[in-house]
Amino acid sequence: MNDHQDESVLNIRIDRIVLDGIAFNGHQQLQFREALQTALHEHFSVAGIPGNLASISSPAKITATPLLLSTPAIEPAGFGKQIAGSVYNGIKQEI
Numbered sequence: 001m002n003d004h005q006d007e008s009v010l011n012i013r014i015d016r017i018v019l020d021g022i023a024f025n026g027h028q029q030l031q032f033r034e035a036l037q038t039a040l041h042e043h044f045s046v047a048g049i050p051g052n053l054a055s056i057s058s059p060a061k062i063t064a065t066p067l068l069l070s071t072p073a074i075e076p077a078g079f080g081k082q083i084a085g086s087v088y089n090g091i092k093q094e095i
Contacts, residue, residue, distance in 0.1 A: 028076040035080025043088040050092040
Protein backbone atom coordinates (compact mmCIF):
# COMPACT_ATOMS: atom_id res chain seq x y z
CA MET A 1 0.00 0.00 0.00
CA ASN A 2 1.29 3.45 -0.89
CA ASP A 3 1.41 5.96 1.98
CA HIS A 4 1.81 8.91 -0.37
CA GLN A 5 -1.23 10.95 -1.27
CA ASP A 6 -1.89 11.84 -4.90
CA GLU A 7 0.20 14.97 -5.46
CA SER A 8 0.18 17.14 -8.55
CA VAL A 9 3.50 18.34 -9.88
CA LEU A 10 3.59 21.71 -11.54
CA ASN A 11 6.74 23.08 -13.13
CA ILE A 12 6.74 26.77 -13.94
CA ARG A 13 9.43 28.35 -16.07
CA ILE A 14 9.53 32.11 -16.22
CA ASP A 15 11.50 33.11 -19.30
CA ARG A 16 11.45 36.83 -18.80
CA ILE A 17 10.38 39.44 -16.30
CA VAL A 18 10.58 43.03 -17.43
CA LEU A 19 11.33 45.45 -14.61
CA ASP A 20 11.41 48.85 -16.26
CA GLY A 21 13.41 51.34 -14.22
CA ILE A 22 14.45 48.83 -11.55
CA ALA A 23 18.05 47.64 -11.28
CA PHE A 24 18.95 44.99 -8.71
CA ASN A 25 22.54 44.09 -7.91
CA GLY A 26 23.60 40.42 -7.70
CA HIS A 27 22.51 39.86 -4.09
CA GLN A 28 19.24 41.72 -4.65
CA GLN A 29 18.54 39.58 -7.72
CA LEU A 30 18.97 36.48 -5.59
CA GLN A 31 16.61 37.88 -2.92
CA PHE A 32 14.07 38.73 -5.62
CA ARG A 33 14.23 35.27 -7.26
CA GLU A 34 14.01 33.41 -3.93
CA ALA A 35 11.04 35.49 -2.78
CA LEU A 36 9.30 35.01 -6.12
CA GLN A 37 9.79 31.23 -5.99
CA THR A 38 8.71 30.95 -2.35
CA ALA A 39 5.62 33.12 -2.84
CA LEU A 40 4.53 31.21 -5.97
CA HIS A 41 4.89 27.96 -4.04
CA GLU A 42 2.76 29.41 -1.25
CA HIS A 43 0.06 30.60 -3.69
CA PHE A 44 -0.21 27.16 -5.26
CA SER A 45 0.00 25.34 -1.91
CA VAL A 46 -2.71 27.42 -0.26
CA ALA A 47 -5.07 28.23 -3.14
CA GLY A 48 -4.32 25.20 -5.30
CA ILE A 49 -3.77 24.91 -9.02
CA PRO A 50 -6.27 27.16 -10.82
CA GLY A 51 -8.85 25.76 -13.23
CA ASN A 52 -7.70 23.13 -15.65
CA LEU A 53 -4.02 24.08 -15.46
CA ALA A 54 -3.18 20.64 -14.05
CA SER A 55 -4.48 18.96 -17.22
CA ILE A 56 -2.53 21.04 -19.76
CA SER A 57 0.06 18.83 -21.41
CA SER A 58 2.00 21.47 -23.34
CA PRO A 59 3.52 24.69 -22.04
CA ALA A 60 1.11 27.58 -21.80
CA LYS A 61 2.05 31.20 -22.24
CA ILE A 62 0.75 33.26 -19.35
CA THR A 63 0.87 37.03 -19.14
CA ALA A 64 1.10 38.32 -15.60
CA THR A 65 -1.11 41.19 -14.58
CA PRO A 66 0.92 44.43 -14.76
CA LEU A 67 2.10 46.14 -11.60
CA LEU A 68 2.62 49.86 -11.29
CA LEU A 69 4.74 51.00 -8.39
CA SER A 70 4.70 54.50 -7.01
CA THR A 71 7.59 54.16 -4.58
CA PRO A 72 11.18 54.78 -5.68
CA ALA A 73 12.62 52.44 -3.00
CA ILE A 74 11.98 48.83 -4.03
CA GLU A 75 12.76 46.07 -1.54
CA PRO A 76 13.70 42.98 -3.64
CA ALA A 77 12.08 40.29 -1.48
CA GLY A 78 8.83 42.21 -1.11
CA PHE A 79 8.79 42.96 -4.80
CA GLY A 80 9.32 39.26 -5.57
CA LYS A 81 6.20 38.47 -3.52
CA GLN A 82 4.22 41.11 -5.42
CA ILE A 83 5.33 39.69 -8.76
CA ALA A 84 4.38 36.17 -7.62
CA GLY A 85 0.87 37.40 -6.87
CA SER A 86 0.71 39.02 -10.28
CA VAL A 87 1.87 35.82 -11.99
CA TYR A 88 -0.61 33.69 -10.03
CA ASN A 89 -3.48 36.08 -10.86
CA GLY A 90 -2.41 36.02 -14.51
CA ILE A 91 -2.60 32.23 -14.48
CA LYS A 92 -6.08 32.31 -12.92
CA GLN A 93 -7.29 34.72 -15.62
CA GLU A 94 -5.80 32.78 -18.53
CA ILE A 95 -6.96 29.30 -17.60
